[in-house]
Amino acid sequence: MRVLIVGGGITGTSLAALLARAGMTVDVAERRPEWSVLGSGITLQGNALRVLRELGVWDEVRSKGYAFDSVAIRAVDGRLLAEHDDIKSGGPDLPATLGMFRPDLCAILVDAAERAGARLMLGTTVTSVDPVRFSDGTTGDYDLVVGADGINSSVRAMLGIDTVPQPVGIGAWRVHARRPKSIERTEFVLGGPCYLAGYCPTSEDTIYAYLLEEAQDRTSLSPAEYATAMRELAEPYGGPWDDIKQDITGSAPIHYTWFESLLVERPWNRGNVIIMGDAAHACPRPSPRARPSAWRTPWCSPNCSATEARWTRRCSTRSWNAASTGPGPSSKDPSRSPAGRCTRDRTPT
Numbered sequence: 449m450r451v452l453i454v455g456g457g458i459t460g461t462s463l464a465a466l467l468a469r470a471g472m473t474v475d476v477a478e479r480r481p482e483w484s485v486l487g488s489g490i491t492l493q494g495n496a497l498r499v500l501r502e503l504g505v506w507d508e509v510r511s512k513g514y515a516f517d518s519v520a521i522r523a524v525d526g527r528l529l530a531e532h533d534d535i536k537s538g539g540p541d542l543p544a545t546l547g548m549f550r551p552d553l554c555a556i557l558v559d560a561a562e563r564a565g566a567r568l569m570l571g572t573t574v575t576s577v578d579p580v581r582f583s584d585g586t587t588g589d590y591d592l593v594v595g596a597d598g599i600n601s602s603v604r605a606m607l608g609i610d611t612v613p614q615p616v617g618i619g620a621w622r623v624h625a626r627r628p629k630s631i632e633r634t635e636f637v638l639g640g641p642c643y644l645a646g647y648c649p650t651s652e653d654t655i656y657a658y659l660l661e662e663a664q665d666r667t668s669l670s671p672a673e674y675a676t677a678m679r680e681l682a683e684p685y686g687g688p689w690d691d692i693k694q695d696i697t698g699s700a701p702i703h704y705t706w707f708e709s710l711l712v713e714r715p716w717n718r719g720n721v722i723i724m725g726d727a728a729h730a731c732p733r734p735s736p737r738a739r740p741s742a743w744r745t746p747w748c749s750p751n752c753s754a755t756e757a758r759w760t761r762r763c764s765t766r767s768w769n770a771a772s773t774g775p776g777p778s779s780k781d782p783s784r785s786p787a788g789r790c791t792r793d794r795t796p797t
């Protein structure tokens with residue numbers, strides 16, 4: 449069976465590794481010229497870690513990332529208000545959560561796909577799926593085409609599916625910073641000027657910290673102004689944030705992205721073309737167990753029969769929780785979205 453995967457993000461590379469290992473001939477077309485992703489962090493819950501273990505990359509992930517089993521809430525001044533064990537959604541033999549640097553995860557998944565035998569075609573855009581055409585003018589012949597091309601999927605549009613992402617009214621600031629020794633798990637502050645202030649360790653030496661605010665058009669800010677704006681928002685937060693603030697500088701990797709929600713009505717396929725990952729469902733909320741949605745469809749795919757009906761039925765019975773995509777606090781006014789999106793970076797999040 450010949451499979452084309454459009455998009456080499458988390459979904460595309462994970463699926464490529466799983467399908468190639470199952471004996472399929474897999475090509476991945478990725479429009480970026482190199483494997484670059486935002487230099488930020490990612491929080492992986494146990495259910496995502498279980499898939500990474502199935503992919504055979506758990507040891508690498510564990511050694512690069514930072515695992516922990518509890519979660520805490522702090523007051524704006526840094527006082528610890530509550531802490532509890534986190535749910536081990538991947539099973540008792542995996543940590544509840546692991547944070548890691550996104551580019552490290554990307555490198556591990558790309559390597560896994562290549563080792564499994566998938567052919568990765570960088571700098572290649574798919575311009576048509578029926579028939580398959582590539583940006584260099586060549587064509588391809590495949591039994592199955594997977595659109596794993598992200599929330600603004602062009603494969604989705606090529607299938608005639610007109611669902612588009614909706615901003616939920618929340619803008620997320622993220623900075624990758626040094627790990628103060630006191631930060632050993634994800635902790636949240638619910639209060640102060642932001643909807644949420646949080647952080648997650650990504651290695652022995654690093655963390656990523658985030659502030660969620662009412663979405664604003666920040667596209668005109670320079671990197672130095674980014675740092676000033678994020679530092680101002682972080683100012684009232686104490687405790688571990690006192691250390692983090694030192695690293696919110698003009699030279700720090702700071703990103704600002706709007707959260708958007710998307711849920712395409714099933715079926716997610718038209719004939720032998722199917723959409724997966726953020727192309728089909730994207731969860732805007734910082735809700736821990738709702739997050740690892742990128743792995744839901746790649747995980748169920750190779751465990752299903754290739755027939756259209758079983759594939760979509762199996763995917764639909766997985767635990768994707770549409771309710772968790774509900775609007776955020778500012779969704780009352782999605783029209784606040786300026787022309788297009790307020791995402792400074794166009795590379796995957």
Ligand SMILES: Cc1cc2nc3c(=O)[nH]c(=O)nc-3n(C[C@H](O)[C@H](O)[C@H](O)COP(=O)(O)OP(=O)(O)OC[C@H]3O[C@@H](n4cnc5c(N)ncnc54)[C@H](O)[C@@H]3O)c2cc1C
Binds near residue numbers: 455597602724740
């Ligand atoms: C602010 C923010 C924070 C998040 N935090 C977390 C978190 O902590 N934990 C978590 O699990 N999830 C998190 N998510 C969600 C997670 O990032 C996404 O679910 C995941 O990245 C989606 O992966 P994907 O491969 O489906 O899409 P993408 O990562 O968008 O990858 C799509 C790929 O397709 C390529 N492409 C697009 N069109 C074409 C084309 N026509 N031809 C060829 N290639 C194409 C793109 O270049 C890209 O590489 C967060 C999301 C946001 C916005």
